[in-house]
Amino acid sequence: MRNHSGVILLAFVILVLGICRAYGAISAATTQEIEKVNEKGPYLGIIVPNMFEMNPLLQSPSFVADLKVPYLEYFGRRFRFGKVENEKVIIVMTGLGMLNSGITTQLLLTLFKLKGVLHYGIAGNADPQLQIGDVTVPQYWAHTGLWNWQRYGDGPNDELALESNGDYTREIGYLRFSKFQNGSENGKTVDNFLNNVWYQPEEIFPVNGVPEVRQHSFWVPVNKHYFDVAKRIEGMKFQRCVNSTCLPRSPKAVRVKSGSSSNTFVDNSAYREFLNSKFNVTPIDMESAAVALVCHQQHIPFIAIRALSDLAGGGSAVSNEADIFASLAAQNAVDASLRFIALLVPQLEFLHKAGSDS
Known part of the structure; x- marks a missing residue:
C-alpha cells in the first residue's frame, strides 16, 4: 500500500513539475x-x-x-x-x-x-x-518602425486600410519614397512603386485602464x-x-x-x-x-x-x-x-x- 501511494505521489510531483515547465510558472x-x-x-x-x-x-x-x-x-x-x-x-x-x-x-x-x-x-x-x-x-x-505601408496609386488624401476602424492614422505623417530617388524620365521624376509609409502610434494598455480597451501613444x-x-x-x-x-x-x-x-x-x-x-x-x-x-x-x-x-x-x-x-x-x-x-x-x-x- 505504501509503495502504491509512493508511486502515486511521485507521479503527481512529475505532473506538477511538467505543468510548471510547460506553462512557464516560476x-x-x-x-x-x-x-x-x-x-x-x-x-x-x-x-x-x-x-x-x-x-x-x-x-x-x-x-x-x-x-x-x-x-x-x-x-x-x-x-x-x-x-x-x-x-x-x-x-x-x-x-x-x-x-x-x-x-x-x-x-x-x-x-x-x-x-x-x-x-x-x-x-x-x-x-x-x-x-x-x-x-x-x-x-x-x-517607436518609428510601426508603419502602414500604403497601396501604390493611393495618395496622402486617400484613406488608409483599416483607418476607419481606428487601427491606423494619418495624423503623425508619412515618408514618400519618390522624394529620395535619383531616376527621371523626360525631366520628370520616375514614379516609385514603394509609395508612402505612414507612421503609427503604439497601442498601449495602461495598468489603470480598462482591460482590452486600447489607448494610443507615439x-x-x-x-x-x-x-x-x-x-x-x-x-x-x-x-x-x-x-x-x-x-x-x-x-x-x-x-x-x-x-x-x-x-x-x-x-x-x-x-x-x-x-x-x-x-x-x-x-x-x-x-x-x-x-x-x-x-x-x-x-x-x-x-x-x-x-x-x-x-x-x-x-x-x-x-x-x-x-x-x-x-x-x-x-x-x-x-x-x-x-x-x-x-x-x-x-x-x-x-x-x-x-x-x-
Whole structure:
C-alpha cells in the first residue's frame, strides 16, 4: 500500500513539475529568491542593450555586487543585484531590438520591486550639430518602425486600410519614397512603386485602464523629475580619444527633444535627415522606445541616456566612426549614468522621507 501511494505521489510531483515547465510558472525556489530580493527593495532598474555596453558599468568601482545574491537567472536573463553610488540597483541586459527590450523590461517590472528605470547605451546620431561621443538625454521617445505601408496609386488624401476602424492614422505623417530617388524620365521624376509609409502610434494598455480597451501613444515622455536631474550632467567632461585617435573636441552631455527607436540599424544619411527634420530626432537606436513604452504603461519613472557612436549614414569628418568610437561612446554613456545616479540618490531619499513624514 505504501509503495502504491509512493508511486502515486511521485507521479503527481512529475505532473506538477511538467505543468510548471510547460506553462512557464516560476519555481518555488526562484519565487523564494525573488521574495528575498524584494525585501531589500525598492531598486533602481538599470537596463542595458548589450554586453559591451554593460561591462564598463560592471567593471566600475562604483558598482558593488551583492555578496549574498549577486544575480538571479530567469527566462534567459541574468538579473544582477548590487549598489551603484550607494543606490540599490538591479542590472539586466536585454539583447538587440525592440522585442528583446520589451520582454526584458516587463520581466524586470513584474518580478521585482522598482522605484524607477534607467536605460543607457550607444546610438546613431541624426543631428549633425552634435559630435560622436556626445551624450544625449531625450525628453521624448517614439517607436518609428510601426508603419502602414500604403497601396501604390493611393495618395496622402486617400484613406488608409483599416483607418476607419481606428487601427491606423494619418495624423503623425508619412515618408514618400519618390522624394529620395535619383531616376527621371523626360525631366520628370520616375514614379516609385514603394509609395508612402505612414507612421503609427503604439497601442498601449495602461495598468489603470480598462482591460482590452486600447489607448494610443507615439511620443512617450521620460519622467519629469529625472529629466530635471539630467540637466545637472550637462557640464560633464568625457573621454575624447581612443588610443591615438581623438575627436575634434571633448564630448558633452546635452538634453534633447526626442529620440527614436525601431528594429532597424540606420546607416543611411537620407533617412537620418528625414527623421531629424520630420521628428526633431537626435539619437537613433533599437531599444529605448520599447523600454519607455513598457514603463509608461506600468507608470514607472523612466529615463534613457544614449551616447552617440556615429553620424548615421556617415558624413562627419571622422572616418570609420562606429568601428573606432563605439567603446568610447559606451564608456561615456556609463560615466553619464553614474553621475546621474549620484545626483538622483539624495533627491530620492528626500522624497522618500517626505512621503514617510506626511
